[in-house]
Amino acid sequence: MIHTRLTELLGIRYPIFQGGMAWVSDAHLAAAVSNAGGMGIISAMNAPPDYLREQIALCRTMTDKPFGVNIMLMSPHVEQTAQVVAQERVPVVTTGAGLPSRFMPAWLAADIRVVPVIPSVAIARRVAREGACAVVAEGCEAGGHIGELTTMTLVPQIVDAVDIPVLAAGGIADGRGVAAALMLGAQGVQCGTRFLAATECTIPDCYKDYVVAARDIDTVVTGRRLGHPVRALKNSYMREFARREADTAISNEELEQFGTGALWRAARQGDMETGCVMAGQAAALVKEKLPARDIVEGMFKEAEQLLKGAGQWVV
Numbered sequence: 423m424i425h426t427r428l429t430e431l432l433g434i435r436y437p438i439f440q441g442g443m444a445w446v447s448d449a450h451l452a453a454a455v456s457n458a459g460g461m462g463i464i465s466a467m468n469a470p471p472d473y474l475r476e477q478i479a480l481c482r483t484m485t486d487k488p489f490g491v492n493i494m495l496m497s498p499h500v501e502q503t504a505q506v507v508a509q510e511r512v513p514v515v516t517t518g519a520g521l522p523s524r525f526m527p528a529w530l531a532a533d534i535r536v537v538p539v540i541p542s543v544a545i546a547r548r549v550a551r552e553g554a555c556a557v558v559a560e561g562c563e564a565g566g567h568i569g570e571l572t573t574m575t576l577v578p579q580i581v582d583a584v585d586i587p588v589l590a591a592g593g594i595a596d597g598r599g600v601a602a603a604l605m606l607g608a609q610g611v612q613c614g615t616r617f618l619a620a621t622e623c624t625i626p627d628c629y630k631d632y633v634v635a636a637r638d639i640d641t642v643v644t645g646r647r648l649g650h651p652v653r654a655l656k657n658s659y660m661r662e663f664a665r666r667e668a669d670t671a672i673s674n675e676e677l678e679q680f681g682t683g684a685l686w687r688a689a690r691q692g693d694m695e696t697g698c699v700m701a702g703q704a705a706a707l708v709k710e711k712l713p714a715r716d717i718v719e720g721m722f723k724e725a726e727q728l729l730k731g732a733g734q735w736v737v
């Protein structure tokens with residue numbers, strides 16, 4: 423068994439969070455990961471508060487284990503969804519795409535464990551000061567909205583900068599990644615891309631197959647011009663986005679408009695050509711579709727064996 427400060431703190435068997443992915447991380451996936459002994463996370467994404475309330479209720483019918491909600495801070499409904507998690511007293515809240523500062527007092531008052539996903543040392547220090555109980559240090563290998571630094575360089579710097587537990591994210595999809603993250607000083611990991619191919623994940627099979635088929639150089643980052651770079655799998659939509667991004671005659675508003683609905687088309691409609699198929703570089707490490715329990719148990723069994731064998735290098 424791999425026991426860390428994170429398993430202690432949150433009462434989970436394995437120190438793994440499932441990433442809160444928009445249009446992907448619903449109650450079904452979250453409950454499956456929590457039932458497997460990890461921390462399942464429902465994505466509040468851009469949805470209105472009633473959607474989130476329903477998903478939390480549904481998740482509670484499928485698991486009696488702790489689960490969390492990811493609040494995407496750029497959501498137009500963020501003020502209301504931030505209230506919903508406090509009212510529902512969700513055990514864990516992760517945040518992404520911004521600073522959660524203004525919501526922290528209400529969440530802490532509701533006894534919520536707040537775990538911001540962060541891309542830099544300064545932001546980690548700030549959220550730790552404001553009461554975060556842990557942080558997810560997410561490297562730019564990750565899918566979706568990303569920062570500048572790699573997991574390999576970001577994680578040890580965050581570990582040195584804050585006293586709270588750190589989860590490593592970005593590029594982790596197997597036991598080797600888990601073992602490496604622990605060696606960097608992390609107390610756990612967050613995986614998104616690996617769970618895209620979970621049996622319980624409700625995205626269309628063609629999205630899962632696209633992830634399984636992905637090779638090393640099959641992701642691309644677009645959206646730097648808009649100030650929020652996004653990593654996704656290459657397809658005709660991403661090629662067209664890159665073309666429009668380079669075209670100075672196209673305004674930022676027009677570019678934003680072209681981004682609207684693209685992830686929904688891929689994740690809910692199965693449109694692999696004109697949808698945005700978000701995934702991280704770890705897609706190349708995802709070899710098969712498996713139940714969440716097998717993913718979690720397999721990763722930690724492999725990590726345990728690697729860590730036990732680590733002494734072989736020391737003479």
Ligand code: TUI
Pocket residue numbers: 444494496517518519520521539540541545560565566567568569650652
């Ligand atoms: O949030 C994510 N990944 C996401 S959110 C998302 S929805 C979206 N779609 C298109 C454009 C923008 C968002 C898809 N994937 N990961 C966690 C994460 N947080 N990555 C980077 C950050 C972050 C960035 C800046 C966290 C804090 C931060 O603070 C700086 C500031 O000034 O707000």
